[in-house]
Amino acid sequence: MQRLVSVVLVLIACSVAEAAFGAGDIRVDLTHVDAGKELPKQELIRRAMQRSKARAAALSVVRNGGGFYGRSAQRRPAGVPVRPSGDLEYVLDLAVGTPPQPISVLLDTGSDLIWTQCDTCTACLRQPDPLFSPGMSSSYEPMRCTGQLCGDILHHGCTRPDACTYRYSYGDGTTTLGYYATERFTFTSSSGGRQTVPLGFGCGTMNVGSLNNASGIVGFGRDPLSLVSQLSIRRFSYCLTPYASSKKSTLVFGSLADDGLFDDATGPVQTTPLLQSRQNPTFYYVAFTGVTVGARRLRIPASAFALSSDGSGGVIIDSGTALTLFPAAVLAEVVRTFRSQLRLPFANGSSPDDGVCFAAPVTAGRLVSQVVVPRMTFHFEGAALDLPRQNYVLEDHRRGHLCILLADSGDDGATIGNFVQQDMRVLYDLERETLSFAPVEC
Known part of the structure; x- marks a missing residue:
């Protein structure tokens, strides 16, 4: 009974957060994955070119397979190598849990799942932040198998009715497996303001690939699992600075009602x-x-x-x-x-x-x-x-x-x-x- 009450409270919190989200847009800084490495412009661009070749192979797998990110049973064209999911370009900082634990995640407008590695992982990827610890958060709540978002994951399991497990594969062969849960995510605007919202996310316990010096991925795609869909965001915008610029790129999302x-x-x-x-x-x-x-x-x-x-x-x-x-x-x-x-x-x-x-x-x-x-x-x-x-x-x-x-x-x-x-x-x-x-x- 206590577990059921807890789930109900989480669902109520989700509804309140989503209804109120448009009242205050989030403006966050984006950091390029090669920022701070003091590389010349030509080398920054050359490294980005190499990542683009890997990204092209991943996108081609998705399109040729007739599927999309999240489908693991895809046909891989002959000669296309398995590439890490870290072939992305921009990182944003946020925090997860109560009290908040800082993590950095790769922004991906080409995928949907929000996920990070958890300290219970048996196969862990290198990352710059401490692994997220569900046991240290009072707001971590495993999602029940009857949860709608659990059903939106193509490959999910229900070994126990109160624990949704997931497997999510990218077009480049990268895979994360773990528990799907609800947790509070805190975004700090570049102006100093904060917003905390509950989101469904993957708590990765077996992860294969690379996160390119980040701790997870936040999907900004169009399917139900993405941050855009979960928060009913109708408008988002970014402004990307040149790679060699000392200024940071920015991402704004919410209602963006300001003309x-x-x-x-x-x-x-x-x-x-x-x-x-x-x-x-x-x-x-x-x-x-x-x-x-x-x-x-x-x-x-x-x-x-x-x-x-x-x-x-x-x-x-x-x-x-x-x-x-x-x-x-x-x-x-x-x-x-x-x-x-x-x-x-x-x-x-x-x-x-x-x-x-x-x-x-x-x-x-x-x-x-x-x-x-x-x-x-x-x-x-x-x-x-x-x-x-x-x-x-x-x-x-x-x-x-x-x-x-x-x-x-x-x-x-x-x-x-x-x-x-x-x-x-x-x-x-x-x-x-x-x-x-x-x-x-x-």
């Missing part, structure tokens, strides 16, 4: 529809329509970017991928047109981790002036994103390379990565089903 969100924009606010896939419901698909290089709109058929009824194709926007990823045929056309206007040869000896690189003239260890590059524009339904040079070009003075920050997606889908989103306010409006963006000095 001043774009007050600091240095250009027009543009809006395009968000699309959904029944086969891959987690992802944020956008109505992408084409690419312009220089003054030339490329003759790429609309079908190359279309989201098919079987879940294949389509274009997603993703915070966890650095490079923008195009299907091979689209990438080849973009590169061919770019090269014909740039009039530079491909670089000899560049590795796949360098992106698409060209040999530029060098004197005294520097590129001769700043090579004039063709402008690049991404077209969406109702919007056009004219990319700043630094968001799609990398100049490697030491090696005399000029590289464009694009790569092969490995399948017929595409991903808009975070390089092109830097110094831009991006707003996901799930009420209107739109994505808005404008240039900002983040």
Whole structure:
């Protein structure tokens, strides 16, 4: 009886928190995973490129399998290696439990589960924070198997009626197993304000992969297990600073009723529809329509970017991928047109981790002036994103390379990565089903 009363109280607390959440938006800092390592800009970007290749393989597995994050019985294409889940880009700090225990989690707009490692783990991954201890928290409550969120986990178990167990696998092969529970999560705004809300989360006891110097993952996807869904968040926004910047990126979520969100924009606010896939419901698909290089709109058929009824194709926007990823045929056309206007040869000896690189003239260890590059524009339904040079070009003075920050997606889908989103306010409006963006000095 006491256990039942406790569960009821937790459910009441959840309802109160969700109802009140829109009254105070949360604004938190995001830290890049390589921040503080004192690496030169070229190395920061090169490391992000390597993570993007792993992320591309993971996304391809998800799309080719016709499934989504959380499904473990996926067909892995031949030759695609198992990659760690730590191939993400941004970390946010929060606290879990009563009293609060600090943890750092990777932000992932491409998955749903909220989870961290618990001190009962028998297979534990390296992480910077102490393992979360459920026994030290007075608000930790195992979720009963009758709990709705337990049923929303594709692979869950009920060895006991009062304990929901879960298994959650990512497209890159990373897996976490453990107990699904309810706990209080505390978010501290950059302004100093705090909000504490109850959330369902995974208490990982057997974990395989890598967390890339974080202690868990918080899913910002579109399915019921995500933070966005659990808190009924209708709008969230981020502003990503360049990798080499000393300023931190920011994430804001809640009702975002304030019309001043774009007050600091240095250009027009543009809006395009968000699309959904029944086969891959987690992802944020956008109505992408084409690419312009220089003054030339490329003759790429609309079908190359279309989201098919079987879940294949389509274009997603993703915070966890650095490079923008195009299907091979689209990438080849973009590169061919770019090269014909740039009039530079491909670089000899560049590795796949360098992106698409060209040999530029060098004197005294520097590129001769700043090579004039063709402008690049991404077209969406109702919007056009004219990319700043630094968001799609990398100049490697030491090696005399000029590289464009694009790569092969490995399948017929595409991903808009975070390089092109830097110094831009991006707003996901799930009420209107739109994505808005404008240039900002983040």
